[in-house]
Amino acid sequence: MISFEGQSFFITGAGGGIARAASLLLARQGAHLALADIDMHALESLQAEIAHIAPGSRVSLHRLDVADAGACRAELKACADVHGGIDHLIHSAGIYPERLVAEMSDEDWRRLMAINLDGTFYICRAAIAYLREGGSIVNLASLAAQRGSYAHAHYSAAKGAVISFSRSLALELAPKIRVNAVSPGIIATPMTNALLAKKGATLLQNTPLGRLGTAEEVAGSIAFLCSPLASFITGETLQVNGGLYIN
Numbered sequence: 001m002i003s004f005e006g007q008s009f010f011i012t013g014a015g016g017g018i019a020r021a022a023s024l025l026l027a028r029q030g031a032h033l034a035l036a037d038i039d040m041h042a043l044e045s046l047q048a049e050i051a052h053i054a055p056g057s058r059v060s061l062h063r064l065d066v067a068d069a070g071a072c073r074a075e076l077k078a079c080a081d082v083h084g085g086i087d088h089l090i091h092s093a094g095i096y097p098e099r100l101v102a103e104m105s106d107e108d109w110r111r112l113m114a115i116n117l118d119g120t121f122y123i124c125r126a127a128i129a130y131l132r133e134g135g136s137i138v139n140l141a142s143l144a145a146q147r148g149s150y151a152h153a154h155y156s157a158a159k160g161a162v163i164s165f166s167r168s169l170a171l172e173l174a175p176k177i178r179v180n181a182v183s184p185g186i187i188a189t190p191m192t193n194a195l196l197a198k199k200g201a202t203l204l205q206n207t208p209l210g211r212l213g214t215a216e217e218v219a220g221s222i223a224f225l226c227s228p229l230a231s232f233i234t235g236e237t238l239q240v241n242g243g244l245y246i247n
């Protein structure tokens, strides 16, 4: 297994399915964790679980709305102060509201972009000053970026931009910092509950591996991209979708 002994991670959306699983995996491998989310209760419950599975882990909690540029700056600084710098940023915070374009208000569009796209810019920009040489950024994209997604055009557009942004940032931060994206297919987390209730059977039919992905499987890909095993990988988008992209 990969060791992250003594390395510090800033993780957004840590209260949610995928980043929570990544936080638990990294804690087991010795990482120091700065856990950020808009939902403080979810962070507190994660902190309790980490204390149970990896006693002695150094963990800080950061209540953060990633759509707030000033808050991103403040929390990245707070993290660097507590942990003495940042080795890796995992940016997983996001929303997935359903809306047809014909019924989408300006506010629907702007809110989605503010959280899923502006947030990516704000958090990455704020992290640059603190990231240590040899570190990395992993942004969460989505299969929706490549395939499109019915009733989620705003989400799909934002995730496409997250991929392009990550590739461009990889050029700017090389050779010191690597920047990659992980693009999940359909993963069983709170985010996909509604989608699975409606279209679960069809999605499974179109997935060659014949099942949904787990948050732990996405977490493994994130950890891989942060690790020395991926030391020559930057500007990439790793698809984690059970083959759904092949169809």
Ligand SMILES: NC(=O)c1ccc[n+]([C@@H]2O[C@H](COP(=O)([O-])OP(=O)(O)OC[C@H]3O[C@@H](n4cnc5c(N)ncnc54)[C@H](O)[C@@H]3O)[C@@H](O)[C@H]2O)c1
Residues within 6 Å of the ligand: 012, 013, 014, 015, 016, 017, 018, 019, 036, 037, 038, 039, 042, 064, 065, 066, 067, 091, 092, 093, 094, 095, 096, 115, 140, 141, 142, 143, 183, 184, 185, 186, 187, 188, 189, 190, 191, 192
């Ligand atoms: N689950 C999937 O199938 C799937 C597929 C493709 C991409 N993704 C992407 O992976 C990432 C994680 O998804 P997940 O399944 O863990 O979702 P989730 O809903 O379980 O977690 C998302 C987390 O983001 C937090 N959040 C929402 N708005 C925020 C804000 N303004 N500031 C800070 N935190 C905020 C939520 O509180 C939540 O804890 C997201 O970016 C999502 O778009 C997920």
